[in-house]
Amino acid sequence: MSRPRFLSFTRNGRAGYGLLAGDGVVDLSARHGARWPSLREVIEAGALASLVDEAAALAADHALADITCEIPIPAPEKxxxxxxxxxxxxxxxxxxxxxxxxxxxxxxxxxxxxxxxxxxxxxxxxxxxxxxxxxxxxxxxxxxxxxxxxxxxxxxxxxxxxxxxxxxxxxxxxxxxxxxxxxxxxxxxxxxxxxxxxxxxxxxxxxxxxxxxxxxxxxxxxxxxxxxxxxxxxxxxxxxxxxxxxxxxxxxxxxxxxxxxxxxxxxxxxxxxxxxxxxxxxxxxxxxxxxxxx
CATH class of the missing domain: 3.90.850.10 (Fumarylacetoacetase-like, C-terminal domain)
Structure with missing residues (x-):
């Protein structure tokens, strides 16, 4: 079984993050972006595991072909x-x-x-x-x-x-x-x-x-x-x-x-x-x- 894979991406000029699901991405930022603007804040909150559990019941929101991959942590301190x-x-x-x-x-x-x-x-x-x-x-x-x-x-x-x-x-x-x-x-x-x-x-x-x-x-x-x-x-x-x-x-x-x-x-x-x-x-x-x- 493959491990969970978190992506940072842009789509139509909007930055987001999500979890890979087959040939698509579950857009977690659309659901939690106000609380956790990027994967850096998700990690700081210790929320990676809970988001994996949440995404397991969700269908992909975007096709991979419709997003542009960005560096995983967009603004690390170091x-x-x-x-x-x-x-x-x-x-x-x-x-x-x-x-x-x-x-x-x-x-x-x-x-x-x-x-x-x-x-x-x-x-x-x-x-x-x-x-x-x-x-x-x-x-x-x-x-x-x-x-x-x-x-x-x-x-x-x-x-x-x-x-x-x-x-x-x-x-x-x-x-x-x-x-x-x-x-x-x-x-x-x-x-x-x-x-x-x-x-x-x-x-x-x-x-x-x-x-x-x-x-x-x-x-x-x-x-x-x-x-x-x-x-x-x-x-x-x-x-x-x-x-x-x-x-x-x-x-x-x-x-x-x-x-x-x-x-x-x-x-x-x-x-x-x-x-x-x-x-x-x-x-x-x-x-x-x-x-x-x-």
């Missing part, structure tokens, strides 16, 4: 990304160093992501758009200095991310990668949220990225350098995690930058990020248009 979190990815640096004791972190803004089925946007400033398939955890229970033993109790849901990167722009400064990680709609998140109920959902699952049907990245979460527990505990040491916060947990080796010569994404490419039990995030690639530049 999007925190983990860099270099698989052994083979660490070895790419060829500096002879073992994995560091703590994760490397950086911040992304919601505007830098687009939803499932929408194009990743290659900006005119760079042709070096690259892909990074990753698993996303969404915080449901607030906390500061969370112990590793209790960390998974703070997860509300799971999703996927293509953490699109402009490679030359991550080298524009000496110490940070912020510029190359935050071009508008250069990455994607979705297609939905899967409620988190059990550690087995993430403990050792396959994660893969395909470009035009060719597998470029493939690994398992059981090989991550920093576990989901460690990431939550470490991040919560310096900042309070709150419901709706998004943590992007790291990508395997195999990004386009690691080919010789590098293989950058180009308009018309199709990129798919897939993880067991979560689903497949699919996006095409397009150039930014003159209208979008202004």
């Amino acid at each position: 999007i925190i990304c983990v860099g270099v979190n698989f052994p083979d990815r660490n070895e790419e640096y060829k500096d002879g160093k073992e994995a560091p004791p703590n994760p490397s972190l950086f911040i992304r803004f919601p505007r830098s992501f687009t939803g499932h089925g929408q194009p990743l946007i290659r900006p005119p400033e760079s042709s070096q758009l690259d892909y990074e398939g990753e698993i996303v955890i969404v915080i449901g229970k607030p906390g500061r200095r969370i112990a590793e033993a209790a960390a998974l109790d703070h997860i509300a849901a799971l999703s996927l991310c293509n953490e699109g990167t402009l490679r030359d722009w991550v080298r524009h400064a000496k110490f940070n990668v912020t510029q190359g990680k935050n071009f508008d709609r250069s990455g994607a998140m979705g297609p939905w949220l899967i409620p988190f109920t059990d550690e087995a959902q993430i403990a050792d699952i396959a994660l893969a990225t395909r470009v035009n049907g060719e597998t470029r990245q493939s690994d398992r979460t059981g090989r991550m350098i920093f576990s989901f527990r460690k990431i939550i505990s470490y991040v919560s040491t310096f900042t309070t995690l709150v419901p709706g916060d998004v943590i992007v947990t790291g990508t395997p080796t195999g990004a386009g930058a690691r080919f010789d010569p590098p293989i950058w994404l180009k308009p018309g490419d199709v990129v798919e990020v897939e993880a067991e039990g979560i689903g497949t995030l699919r996006n095409t690639v397009a150039d930014e248009t003159a209208m979008e530049e202004t």
Whole structure:
């Protein structure tokens, strides 16, 4: 039996959220939007499970073909990304160093992501758009200095991310990668949220990225350098995690930058990020248009 899948979407200019039902969506925002404007507020209220029960008796309100998928949490307080979190990815640096004791972190803004089925946007400033398939955890229970033993109790849901990167722009400064990680709609998140109920959902699952049907990245979460527990505990040491916060947990080796010569994404490419039990995030690639530049 498939797990419940919560979608954030727009339809006829209206933002909403709902639960996938076959080839359609039960529009829960039409019923609860005044109380919970987005899935962030639903998560904060701890209401995912009750909405699953409610939707079980309802027919779909909209066909999937009539909606546009958006990033699952439209306005999270924080999007925190983990860099270099698989052994083979660490070895790419060829500096002879073992994995560091703590994760490397950086911040992304919601505007830098687009939803499932929408194009990743290659900006005119760079042709070096690259892909990074990753698993996303969404915080449901607030906390500061969370112990590793209790960390998974703070997860509300799971999703996927293509953490699109402009490679030359991550080298524009000496110490940070912020510029190359935050071009508008250069990455994607979705297609939905899967409620988190059990550690087995993430403990050792396959994660893969395909470009035009060719597998470029493939690994398992059981090989991550920093576990989901460690990431939550470490991040919560310096900042309070709150419901709706998004943590992007790291990508395997195999990004386009690691080919010789590098293989950058180009308009018309199709990129798919897939993880067991979560689903497949699919996006095409397009150039930014003159209208979008202004």
